[in-house]
Amino acid sequence: MGSGAVELYLPGSEGRPVLLSPGFVREVEDLAGRMVSRCYQCKKCTSGCPAGFSMDYQCHEIIRLVQLGARDEALRSAAIWLCASCRTCRERCPNDVDPATVMDCLKVMAAAAGVPLGRRRVRTFHRAFLATVAALGRAHELGSIALYKLAVPGAALDDLGLGLRMLSRGKLKVAPDGIKGRGEVAAIFRRAKARETRLRKRFGRTGAAEGRGGHT
Amino acid sequence: MTERTGGNEKYLYYPGCSLHSTAEEFNESMQALLGALGFVWEELSDWNCCGATPAHAQSEFLGAALPLRNLILAERQAETWDRPTGGAVELLVPCAACYSAFRLAEHEVREGGERGRELGREVAEVMGRPFEGNVAVRHPLEVLGRQEAADRLRAGVERPLTGLKVACYYGCLLVRPSEVVSFESDPEHPESMDKLMTLLGAEPVRWSYKTDCCGQSMAVAESGLVSELTGRIVRAARGAGAYALVTACPLCMMNLDSRQKPGPGERALPVFFFTELACLALGVGRPEAWFRRHLTDVRPALEVLEAKQSASA
Numbered sequence: 001m002g003s004g005a006v007e008l009y010l011p012g013s014e015g016r017p018v019l020l021s022p023g024f025v026r027e028v029e030d031l032a033g034r035m036v037s038r039c040y041q042c043k044k045c046t047s048g049c050p051a052g053f054s055m056d057y058q059c060h061e062i063i064r065l066v067q068l069g070a071r072d073e074a075l076r077s078a079a080i081w082l083c084a085s086c087r088t089c090r091e092r093c094p095n096d097v098d099p100a101t102v103m104d105c106l107k108v109m110a111a112a113a114g115v116p117l118g119r120r121r122v123r124t125f126h127r128a129f130l131a132t133v134a135a136l137g138r139a140h141e142l143g144s145i146a147l148y149k150l151a152v153p154g155a156a157l158d159d160l161g162l163g164l165r166m167l168s169r170g171k172l173k174v175a176p177d178g179i180k181g182r183g184e185v186a187a188i189f190r191r192a193k194a195r196e197t198r199l200r201k202r203f204g205r206t207g208a209a210e211g212r213g214g215h216t
Numbered sequence: 217m218t219e220r221t222g223g224n225e226k227y228l229y230y231p232g233c234s235l236h237s238t239a240e241e242f243n244e245s246m247q248a249l250l251g252a253l254g255f256v257w258e259e260l261s262d263w264n265c266c267g268a269t270p271a272h273a274q275s276e277f278l279g280a281a282l283p284l285r286n287l288i289l290a291e292r293q294a295e296t297w298d299r300p301t302g303g304a305v306e307l308l309v310p311c312a313a314c315y316s317a318f319r320l321a322e323h324e325v326r327e328g329g330e331r332g333r334e335l336g337r338e339v340a341e342v343m344g345r346p347f348e349g350n351v352a353v354r355h356p357l358e359v360l361g362r363q364e365a366a367d368r369l370r371a372g373v374e375r376p377l378t379g380l381k382v383a384c385y386y387g388c389l390l391v392r393p394s395e396v397v398s399f400e401s402d403p404e405h406p407e408s409m410d411k412l413m414t415l416l417g418a419e420p421v422r423w424s425y426k427t428d429c430c431g432q433s434m435a436v437a438e439s440g441l442v443s444e445l446t447g448r449i450v451r452a453a454r455g456a457g458a459y460a461l462v463t464a465c466p467l468c469m470m471n472l473d474s475r476q477k478p479g480p481g482e483r484a485l486p487v488f489f490f491t492e493l494a495c496l497a498l499g500v501g502r503p504e505a506w507f508r509r510h511l512t513d514v515r516p517a518l519e520v521l522e523a524k525q526s527a528s529a
Contacts, residue, residue, distance in 0.1 A: 033331060050429040050448075054441050082441065085269050086429035087392040091403070098393075107273050125437040126270035133271075133282070137264040139233040148436060159439060162474055162511075169509045171238045181262050184285060187342045192278040 010065070010073060020069040027203075028066050032105035038095040039063045045089035045099045055079035056118065059089055059099050066102065075110040079103075081119035112199040124151045134189045137179035142172045226297060227257040227359075228290050228307040228351075232314040232466075233265050239311070239466035241506035245491035246310045246356060248501030253360075253368045257308060260290055266317035269433040277335060283314075283321035284339045290351045304352040308359065310491075312465035313432075316389035318353040319397045325349075355390060357408040357464055357490070358399040369415050374499040376417025379524025380517065382493070383453035383461050384409040386426050387468045403427070409462060409490050416497040423456035425449050430471040439475070446475045450485050460486040460517040462493060473511045486514040 008018040029036050045059040052058055057065065057079045065074040074080070080103045089099040110117055117123055128147035132140040145163065149155045166172045179185070235243035250257060263286050272279025287307075294305035309315040325336045325347055340346035359365060386406045394403035401407075404427065410420040428449060431442030449472065453461050463469050469487055476484040487510070495501040507514045 050445055051431075051434075051441060053444070054438070082434075082438065084388075084429050084432050084434050084441070084445075085273070086388040086432070088388070088427075088429070091392045091394060104273055104276065108275065111274075119438070121437045122434070123273075125433070126273050129268070129270040129433070130274060130278075133265045133267065137262075138236075139265045139268070141233075141237055145436060152437075159436075165511055166238070166474075169511065170240070171509060171511075173237045177233070177236055179262050179264055181264065181285070181289075184342050185264050185282070188278065188281045188285065188339065191338055191342070192275040192281070195275060195277055 008068070008070070010070065018070050018073060021071045022069045024069040024071045024074075025067050028102065028105055028109070031109065031199075032098075032102050034098045034101055034105075035095070036063060036066050036097060036102060039067065039093075039097050040095065042094060044092045044094065045097075048088040048092055049083075050086060050088070051082050051084050054082050059083075062106070063097060063099055063102065066106075072115065074106055075113055075115045076118055077106075078118035080106040080110065081117065081122040108196075108199065109203055112196065112203040114200075114204055121148075121152050121155070124148055127151075130189075132176070134186060135182070136176050137182040137185040138177045140173070140176040142167075142174060143176060145172075225256075225301070225306065226299075227255060227354075228260050228294060228305055229257040230260045230263055230286060230290075230307055230309045230314060230318075232263075232309070232311040234311050234313070234466035234470075238470055239489070241509050242310060242466055242469070242489045242491060245489055245495045245501055245503075245506055249360075249491045249494050249498070250308075250356070252372060252495070252498050252500040253365055255365075258293070260286060260307070261293055262289060266311075266314040268313050268317065272317075272320075277338075279317065280321040280324045280335050281339050281342075283317045284325065284335070284347055285343060287318065287322060287351050287353075288339065288343045288345060288347050291348060292345070294350070304350050306352045306354050306359070308354055308356050310356050310464070312355070312387060312389040313467055315353065315355045316397050320393075322347075322349075322351075322353060323396045355399065355464070357390070357412070360412060361399075361408050366411075366415060369412070369494070369498075372498045373416060375497055375525070377413070377493060377497050377521060378417045378528050380418040380460070380493075380521045381421050381458050382413055382418050382488075383423050383456055383458035384413060384420050384426065384490075385449065385453070385461050385463050385468060385472070387463065387465050388427065388429050388432070389465060389467075391427050409464060412490060412494065413462060416494060418493065418497075421453070421456040421458045423452055423458070425452040428452075430468045432467050432471075435471055435475070442471050443475045443477070446471050447477065450476055454482075454485055458485070459520045460488055460514075462488050462490050464490055476512060483516050484512045486510070486512055486517040488514065488517070 083103040128144040132143045267282035391403040431445040435442045472487045
């Protein structure tokens with residue numbers, strides 16, 4: 001499948017030529033298991049999206065980018081990370097496109113492709129949360145917040161007052177809660193990791209490591 | 217389908233990580249309520265985290281495989297019981313996020329075609345046995361809405377919540393995607409919690425934000441987004457005349473309870489788990505201890521309740 005630069009006017013590209021990958025929509029459909037090409041831009045997803053006010057591209061625009069093959073625009077967008085997975089779009093889509101699942105798929109592809117992430121700190125939080133689950137079998141809020149703050153410059157003082165109030169009310173456990181079957185949980189994580197490695201081989205670009213670009 | 221009610225069947229119970237940390241008051245009030253209504257249950261042994269939003273955002277496989285381990289454990293545990301009626305054991309999952317993850321994982325294995333079969337195979341290899349589908353995942357709101365449980369609840373009310381106007385807030389995870397998770401007749405207009413509050417003597421208000429999103433796990437990395445979303449929900453509840461918000465989700469509770477910014481002359485709107493209000497009405501458990509864990513002062517709602525109760529007495 002070839003790709004070519006096309007003069008395309010997108011809200012985020014301001015007339016800069018956007019590189020199109022015609023095969024992108026099939027890749028997304030294959031990975032997400034959703035028929036993105038069915039979307040006819042009715043915008044019901046965007047109308048109901050609670051996080052739309054914070055997004056660079058609206059929900060139906062992300063879907064359109066995928067249809068057009070504007071791979072980089074979609075994968076570098078902040079919108080895919082600001083989707084809170086409320087699934088209002090999935091509920092209301094007349095074509096069963098399920099944009100929330102497509103957003104998850106684009107997150108996975110963006111991480112695998114090694115492009116600069118539109119909201120890297122959201123992924124950093126996900127990874128911090130999952131690191132405690134992988135190690136213990138259960139989530140440990142205090143541990144994941146500590147890992148997140150260590151990884152994100154300038155986040156150390158965010159919500160500090162709230163954290164202290166939660167600690168004083170016993171809402172943040174200091175001692176983690178581990179399970180006996182953590183070996184099974186670790187095996188599940190290893191299998192997920194093997195899939196990620198396969199995806200990185202498939203979508204990654206030479207020389208591009210995850211996390212290029214700073215936290216935004 | 218046979219109607220099964222509290223007391224006759226033994227249930228499995230999955231608390232999840234939030235109910236062991238940020239939302240211990242939900243765990244305690246849930247169990248106090250189930251106990252008062254004659255339910256019998258056993259906690260799922262050695263349960264693991266459902267993975268929540270971070271898991272499905274990182275890997276579709278991870279988001280389904282973590283809950284699936286718990287479903288296999290549930291089958292194994294129920295096999296050791298003496299269950300003359302057979303059939304699927306009901307697994308109670310009070311946390312809306314865990315409930316949603318469990319239902320979606322179960323759906324993927326059953327209906328997910330080749331992808332679902334591969335998921336099932338891989339987790340079976342890890343666990344040494346497959347998931348056979350003998351577990352029915354239930355949210356307590358569904359089970360408490362069944363006739364016999366509702367009758368017991370009505371009969372058990374010692375101190376009706378007369379005059380307490382509440383905005384029942386369902387959030388996302390109990391209703392969407394409706395074809396997989398919902399037990400409501402209209403998922404865009406759920407009523408299970410409203411009905412339960414009415415049984416307790418409270419007055420649910422009509423409002424439009426029952427199923428709007430609070431921002432879920434974005435609270436840490438995108439707190440501005442969550443403040444905006446929770447602000448809309450609180451304003452809508454207040455505008456509808458509610459003295460309190462009621463929730464069935466520990467993430468909704470966390471966001472609504474911690475991020476309110478009341479305007480001049482306003483007091484923050486108290487937020488309760490539905491189980492806390494049920495225990496208060498039934499006179500069971502330790503509501504005062506639970507309320508002390510809340511970040512938003514619950515007294516404004518309790519003061520209204522006391523004033524209305526003494527006026528009607």
